[in-house]
Amino acid sequence: MTRAPETTPSTSEQALERAVFNEQGLLPAVIQQWDTGEMLMLGWMDREALRRTLTEGRVTFWSRSRQEYWRKGDTSGHAQYVRSAALDCDADTLLVRVEQIGAACHTGTRTCFDGDPIEVVQGRVPGEPEPGA
Numbered sequence: 001m002t003r004a005p006e007t008t009p010s011t012s013e014q015a016l017e018r019a020v021f022n023e024q025g026l027l028p029a030v031i032q033q034w035d036t037g038e039m040l041m042l043g044w045m046d047r048e049a050l051r052r053t054l055t056e057g058r059v060t061f062w063s064r065s066r067q068e069y070w071r072k073g074d075t076s077g078h079a080q081y082v083r084s085a086a087l088d089c090d091a092d093t094l095l096v097r098v099e100q101i102g103a104a105c106h107t108g109t110r111t112c113f114d115g116d117p118i119e120v121v122q123g124r125v126p127g128e129p130e131p132g133a
């Protein structure tokens with residue numbers, strides 16, 4: 001039996017309670033443009049960064065290299081305004097849907113995944129026609 005999908009959102013207190021942080025006390029946060037579905041970037045949050053993100057309307061990360069909190073856009077103007085958030089099935093990854101102003105990547109590209117595509121062997125669903133057929 002599968003359970004009916006959970007429809008009542010958790011409060012931020014419940015999410016902070018349930019979130020599972022890794023051995024460094026951090027949680028990976030996937031940041032997605034809320035309306036287009038673009039994958040913008042991935043950052044890390046400790047409990048305090050998660051609390052700020054869920055309660056302040058702006059995405060806050062923990063910088064592992066600088067050992068400090070940072071809010072996207074405070075220096076660049078490329079802010080991320082929170083629209084919704086969800087923990088994954090085992091509560092160890094966060095998805096934040098945002099309105100991204102300008103570039104999400106510090107290199108100036110719209111997303112962190114724009115600059116380095118990789119050639120892959122594409123899989124085809126059984127029965128799917130050959131490309132160009």
Ligand SMILES: [Zn+2]
Pocket residue numbers: 041104105106107111112
């Ligand atoms: Zn980037």
